[in-house]
Amino acid sequence: MSDSAPEAGTPSEPATKPRRRGLRVLWWILGSLGALIVLAVVGIVIWSQVGVMGAEAEPLAEVKANTAIEITDTDAAIVLSPAGESADVGLVYIPGAKVDAWAYAYKVSGLVEDGVTVVITKPWLNLAFFDVRPLSTFTDLAPDVDTWLVGGHSLGGVRACQLASDADGLALFGSYCSNDLSDSGLPVISVSGSEDGLSTPQKIADNRHLLPEDAEMHEIEGASHSSFGDYGLQAGDNTPTISDEDMRDQLTELVGAFALAQG
DSSP: OOTTSOOTTOOOHHHHHHHHHHHHHHHHHHHHHHHHHHHHHHHHHHHHHTTOBOOOHHHHHHHHTOTTEEEEEOSSEEEEEETTSOOSEEEEEEOOTTBOGGGGHHHHHHHHHTTEEEEEEOOGGGOGGGOOOOTHHHHTTSTTOOEEEEEEETHHHHHHHHHGGGSSEEEEESOOOSSOOTTSOOOEEEEEETTOSSSOHHHHHHTGGGSOTTOEEEEETTOOGGGGSSSOOOTTOOOOOSOHHHHHHHHHHHHHHHHHHHO
């Protein structure tokens, strides 16, 4: 036998090359997928920070100057509490997509004056869809409150519906649920606007079956989607015909009565 003959059981070179080529292809595919995932994540982060609708200066200044409201600003949320008293009822309020949390302070300030603590969350990436923190993250910021409602505007309301099982009630502001709460027995109030171009009256009606039969349904005449906050007009929305002051008063009357009834 020739000295150059391969030993028994030794893999031949032609069989090794395809295997190495296959591994190189596999690593190339995995590397490409990893790069695409990184690019997607970076893209989402950048998009979430661009075009965030900030709070209008005048309404916010009015809230900050209001001696009846105590403000605590944390990394997780803004806590608005009745000054000098302990509230029995609280509302965790989740902002709409890419809307600054401070933009809702004025419209909920009447609730605080009536004795309701309001915790306005600061969603991750400015999008409630990506914020997976439990409700307790925000209720723990006001430990003296006994009864908690969860609510939100637009996409924030959709997220609130998902957290509703951990709350004592649900409040929707220009929003509707995507999950079924019809058999939950949960107290629910839905406040919408006649001029809302995003959460339109038709969309509110189409999703009504996902709420309990006894849910309170209110439509504010002249209110648009952006009427629920103070961040300017929003793309795709209609022009409101209601003043900011009147909108605040109607929200206070409707949601305030509902909230205090749960306490």
